[in-house]
Amino acid sequence: MSVQNGNNVYQPYLMRIERAIDEAPGIRTFRLRFEDEEAGANFRFKAGQFGEYSVFGEGESTFCIASSPTRTGYVECTFRRVGRVTSALAALDEGDVIGFRGPYGNTFPIEEWTGKNLLFIAGGIALPPLRCVIWNALDLRENFGDVSIIYGARSVEDLVYKAELEEWGRRDDVRLTTTVDPGGETPDWKGEVGFVPHILEKVNPSSENTIALVCGPPIMIKLTLPVLAKLGFSPGDTFTTLENRMKCGIGKCGRCNVGKYYVCVDGPVFTLEQLQNMPPEY
């Protein structure tokens, strides 16, 4: 837990937007550099953790850290413009300064996965938390077996990280399947057409020695989990992140409380096994 600046746990780092990328309609990615170089040099996080990003005068929003911990000196976030804070964020540009608190929360136990195959399944704007793990794994490629990615969005233009999808598609050590919902394809679309759970069934990955990571809208997760079970993935080897509304990020404000857990400190990473023992309030 990093505590900065006179022990005021609510005080953010100042971050300058070094790069701003329009990913898809309403979706942007920022690469953020620490204004305080020393803080940036000392900043460490692990895959799965999140932060509180703020526009001063508008408030804070919670997003995962979308960049990989193997790439230091900056953090990246990807967000959809949907409310007050994200609208204000979306209006900013390279060179502007925002606030960032973190890293918060638990992590994917990636160091326990050495030698295992990784299957990533993501829908829409939920690729960012997995993108962090994907790059983390690809930067340590020799530690893992097969790396498979199934990613779907409503339409071709709604896919995020388009350049990276192309890069993953070109690599022969990554098995990438992209899909769009029926009607979302363009004439030159070369990927699949269909919903993520169906495409997962079609790809039919082996569950042997494999960890499944699933992030997506609730409906996608709900329909994907039975397919994973059918493929033989155990609840203990199936991971996801919860996206409960948060404010403090440090287990105090009460907002992300689900059963006896606080998603901000006990999560956001949970196994399906853990979720099955929690009230369905997420």
Next chain:
Amino acid sequence: MTETKLLRKESLGPLLQRLRQGGRRIVAPCQAGQTNTVWFREVDGDEQIDLERFTVASAKSVVFPIVEEILKFKTIGRQVTIQNGTPRVESTVVVGLRPCDARGLEVLDAVFLGEPQDLFFRKRREATTLITLSCSKADENCFCTSVGGGPGDTRGSDLLLTPVQDDRFLVEVLTPKGAQIVEVGAELFEAVEADATQVPNKERFLASVPVRFSLSDVEAKLPRLFDREEFWHEQSLACLGCSTCAFVCPACSCFDIQDEGALHGGRRLRCWDSCGQKLFTLHASGHNPRSIQSQRWRQRIMHKFSYLPDRSRITPDAAGRPGVFGCVGCGRCSRACPAGMNIIERLTAIAEAEL
């Protein structure tokens, strides 16, 4: 440490006067305007203090203000500078809170003093001394004895005053902070003879608060009642979702963080909030994990009587005590609820539910 003294009731005013002169702020129950209700507020004269009636809200705002400035920011062009919020921490004496209120602050301690500590809370807490008043009367909404407390409970207090004679308080000096108060007004306090027979038995002067329900049954049954939608629907039919209960509660600690901005700067605020509010859990996507009021009522009950004690057994509070419940039995929520919801009735129904 427990040392016992006597204090004449008429000496309380001069004691507070002296504390005030020594630079301490006095917060006490006072009638609010012409409302005929009593609330804690800062007092500059003793004639305003009402030690007879229960306050509408608890004293928690002394350490956990409704709105706390956690930082200030200035924006000049593309440059932003941040300045830490500095709470106006003045040495404060709260007088006339009840044993339930003092225990309520311990519930807040478990949240705010758990790592990482909330600096604003800690500073205020450290600067606050509690002169608690035992209850010599209780009403039908009181249930401190059902949740581990009592009308003369010393837990959480620095000094506990119990009216033991028409004109005197028995004073229990419970902490070094309490001893400092006694030191300030040394000659106002009367020694109690070492001879034990001279010490008034305080129990005789305390209100009788019957145990209304079994707390262990409540805690044991809640996890199994969680899925009984009909049960929670019935429990919460009257609930308006107004959160009055949370605002008057000594143990509710949930908060929001909001910016108050202007063109060239502003401030970030930590503000009271409540799980009874629909917006409390609303996701940006429009999905709401607790979308209906019965689920929010269930959360209120589960959090106080199941999750908090369960969690605090895993992670003991600052004082290392296991099993902190989020309720101290003050009955304020029942008194204040605009829809007449009664917490004792609800908890009794839970304790006695057929599973």
